[in-house]
Amino acid sequence: MRAEEWNERYEAGRQWSAEPNALIAALLSGLPPGEAVDLAAGEGRHALWLAGRGWRVTAVDFSDAGLERGRGRDGADRVAWVPADVRTWSAPPASLDLVLVAYLHLPEDDAAALFPRTVEWLRPGGRLLVLGHDVANIEHGVGGPQEPSILHSVERLDPVAALLDVDRLEQVPRRTPAGTALDTLLWGRRKG
Numbered sequence: 001m002r003a004e005e006w007n008e009r010y011e012a013g014r015q016w017s018a019e020p021n022a023l024i025a026a027l028l029s030g031l032p033p034g035e036a037v038d039l040a041a042g043e044g045r046h047a048l049w050l051a052g053r054g055w056r057v058t059a060v061d062f063s064d065a066g067l068e069r070g071r072g073r074d075g076a077d078r079v080a081w082v083p084a085d086v087r088t089w090s091a092p093p094a095s096l097d098l099v100l101v102a103y104l105h106l107p108e109d110d111a112a113a114l115f116p117r118t119v120e121w122l123r124p125g126g127r128l129l130v131l132g133h134d135v136a137n138i139e140h141g142v143g144g145p146q147e148p149s150i151l152h153s154v155e156r157l158d159p160v161a162a163l164l165d166v167d168r169l170e171q172v173p174r175r176t177p178a179g180t181a182l183d184t185l186l187w188g189r190r191k192g
C-alpha cells in the first residue's frame with residue numbers, strides 16, 4: 001500500500017491498537033534500555049511503549065497521518081518521529097541496540113533488500129525483532145492482508161536469519177476476537 005492509502009486509513013480513525021503486541025512486549029520487556037528504531041511505526045504503539053521503559057526511540061513511517069496520531073499520545077515527546085520511506089531511510093552502521101519491524105508488509109524484493117540493511121544498523125549483540133502476518137494466515141488464520149507476495153514466512157526470513165544468532169524463527173499463533181491469526185516471528189542478535 002502507498003503512503004496515501006495509509007494516510008486515508010489513519011485519517012478515517014482506524015487505529016491499529018494503542019497497546020503493544022503481547023509477544024513483542026514479552027520479548028522486549030527483559031532487555032536493558034538502549035537505542036532503538038521502530039520501523040514502520042504507524043501510530044507508534046511500540047515506540048511509545050519502549051520510550052516509557054527508558055529506551056531512546058526513533059519511530060519511522062511514511063504515513064504523516066499515522067505519525068501525527070502518535071505525536072498526540074501521552075509520552076510522545078520522548079520519541080523521535082521521522083516521516084520517511086523505510087526502503088530508503090537508513091540508520092548509521094552499528095548504532096542501534098534494537099530494530100523492531102512489526103506488521104510491515106512490503107513486496108518481496110523490497111523486503112529482501114531492507115532486512116539485511118537493518119542488521120547493519122545493529123551493534124554486535126543488538127536485536128532484530130520482525131513480527132508480521134504469515135503467508136499461511138490467508139488459509140489457516142484470520143484477518144491481515146490477503147496478498148501472499150507481501151506476507152512473511154520462515155523461508156522468506158531465512159536469508160536475514162542467516163546474518164544473526166537466532167533465538168526464534170517460527171510461525172506463531174496470535175489470539176484475536178475473530179479467531180487465531182498466524183504470524184511469523186524472527187528474533188535474533190547481530191553476530192560478533
Ligand SMILES: C[S@@+](CC[C@H](N)C(=O)[O-])C[C@H]1O[C@@H](n2cnc3c(N)ncnc32)[C@H](O)[C@@H]1O
Binds near residue numbers: 003061063101102
Ligand atoms: C499495519 S501498520 C503497523 C504499524 C506498527 N508497526 C504497529 O505494529 O502498530 C503498517 C505500517 O507500515 C507503514 N508502511 C508501509 N510501507 C511503508 C514504507 N515503505 N515506508 C514507511 N512506512 C511504511 C504504514 O504507513 C503503516 O503505518
